[in-house]
Structure formats: C-alpha cells, structure tokens
Amino acid sequence: MIRLGVIQLKDYENWIKSLGFDREWIVQATQAHIYKHIVTKSAELELFSFPLTYDSYLVIINSMELSRYEKLFKAIEVTTPVPINAYLGLGTTYLEALNNIKPFLDTNKDYTPDDLNAGFLVVVAHIDMDGYLRMIYEKGLSSAVSVMNELVYNIKKYCIRFGGIAYYAGGDNILCFIPYNFLNGFKENFNFKNVKVGIGVSKKPKGALKLATQALELIRDGRCSNICILEE
Numbered sequence: 001m002i003r004l005g006v007i008q009l010k011d012y013e014n015w016i017k018s019l020g021f022d023r024e025w026i027v028q029a030t031q032a033h034i035y036k037h038i039v040t041k042s043a044e045l046e047l048f049s050f051p052l053t054y055d056s057y058l059v060i061i062n063s064m065e066l067s068r069y070e071k072l073f074k075a076i077e078v079t080t081p082v083p084i085n086a087y088l089g090l091g092t093t094y095l096e097a098l099n100n101i102k103p104f105l106d107t108n109k110d111y112t113p114d115d116l117n118a119g120f121l122v123v124v125a126h127i128d129m130d131g132y133l134r135m136i137y138e139k140g141l142s143s144a145v146s147v148m149n150e151l152v153y154n155i156k157k158y159c160i161r162f163g164g165i166a167y168y169a170g171g172d173n174i175l176c177f178i179p180y181n182f183l184n185g186f187k188e189n190f191n192f193k194n195v196k197v198g199i200g201v202s203k204k205p206k207g208a209l210k211l212a213t214q215a216l217e218l219i220r221d222g223r224c225s226n227i228c229i230l231e232e
Contacts, residue, residue, distance in 0.1 A: 002097040002120060002179060005059035005069045005104070006087040007038070007076060012055040015082045030081060037079045041072050048124075048205035050167045050175070058098070058165070060177060060205040061088075062122050070104070093163025093179050121232075122205045123183050125176040126212035127155060130194040132172035148172060155192070162186045175209075187227055196220070201231040208232075 009015075019026050031054040038057050042049040045068040048060045061069050066088070073086040086104040091097035129151055135144040152168045155176060159166040162185060164178035178186050180201065190197065196219045200211030211230040218224035 001062075002089075002091050002094055003061040003063075003066075004089050004094065004097050004101075005061055005073070006052070006089065006098070006101050007049075007057045007059065007073050008085045008087065009034075009055040009080055010083045010085055012082055034076070034080055038072070038076055041075050043206055045069075045072055046204045046206040047072060048209055050169075060122060062120055062205065063203055064205065073104070093182075094165040094177055095160065095163055098165065121180045121201050121203055122208040123178050123180050123199065123201050124205075124208045124212050125159075125178065125186065126198045126200070126209070126216055127174040127176060127192075128196045128198070128216055129172035130196065151192070151195070158190075158192075175212075183229075187229070190227060195226070197227040199227070199229040201229065203232065 016023065016027055035051060035054070035057075038049045042059065045064075047064060047068060049057050049072075052058050059069060059072065069086075069088070073084060077084045087101040088104045089097035089099070089101035091100050129148060132144060132148065135147065152166075152174055155174050156166040159176040159178065162178045162182035164176050164182070164186075166174055166176040169175050176186075183199070183201070187199070196216055198212045198215030198217075198219060200208040200213070200215060202208040202211055211232065215224065215228040215230045218230075219226060219228050
C-alpha cells in the first residue's frame, strides 16, 4: 500500500493579499523558508518531501510509522505564517493515493504499517541528464534550460504511466517515485537517451534517495550500466 501525506497551507491567498503590492519578494522568501524546514525535518524523520505547489507539499511515507508524519506537520506548522491542513492518502499507486487524500485524524497515528498492509518499499529513480553543463557553455543557458524542461515534461508523463509521481529537483536532476511492482516495467521500457538513472529501493524514503544517488555514482565510475539499481 502506498501511503503519502499532503501538507497544505490554509488561507494562503488571503495572507498573500495582506502583504500589499510590494510583496512578491516576501512570498518567495517565505516559501523558501518553509520548504527548507519541511525538507530538513523530513530528513530527520527519514521521510522525503517536495512541493506540489508552494502552498502544498507531498510527503513520501509508505511503510514508515504515521507518528513520524504527525511529528513533521506539527513541527512545520509553527514555521508558517498561516495554519496548515494535513492529509493522508492511500492507494496501490502514488497517483491513486494522491487522489484519495483525506484529512489526517488523531486516530490515524495509532495505525501501524501492518494494519494497513503498507509493506511496499520506496522506489525512487534519480534521473540525471548527460552533458548539461557542456550544453550551457556551448549553446547557452536558454537552450540548455529548454532541453531540460522538455525532458522534465516527458519524464513526468513516463512516470505517470507506472503509477508514479515525478519531481524536478533542480539543475539536471529529476526524481521519480514509482510502486515497487512497476519497477521492472519502468526499467524495461525506459528509452530516454543521454541520461543516467540511479534507482534506490528501501523501506525508508530517505534511504531510497541515498541508494539512488549511490547508484548514479556507480554509473559515473563505469561500474554499472546507464540504469543501475541498488536495493537495501
């Protein structure tokens, strides 16, 4: 069972309007502040979070204790200028779980992974584009960014085919979370050129990211093919 959380800022639009017209820099700085705290606290709890929009953040939970998620959103609430809503989603895929989000209740924290059959491992593909810096120097930043944007768009569509959800992590890096039972299909049908794919598999979201990064290094060192899988 895929389990994910969504942390959503309440009355965010009204807060923005209250700042007046010279506000965009305040909005951007506040979003960066909130995002930093969510990512840092998630790592402490061995979860992983990223923005869907900058007033909604997705949290990869899966078989981790729901008490960790509760600790996360309670810690984040005190760093935001507005209250938050916390949601929990369950499904056989990430897309299904995201479409099934419901308010997180106090009773949720008493559920254990076994109660919900939430034994699925976290699988993340860390996709890295080859030659991005060289492209910047030879063709200019605008051309490199255009190529990267097209790759991000296509990877996101590809990830959706396997019930996953992708996130552009900056630079030439894309993260794609997919259900474990779709891993073979994801690998066998992957036909994107000029990219390296490090895939990490772990019970812990943070651990899966670490393994995916290690897999990329194995590819760079020539010790693995362009798609390399490391399992805990």
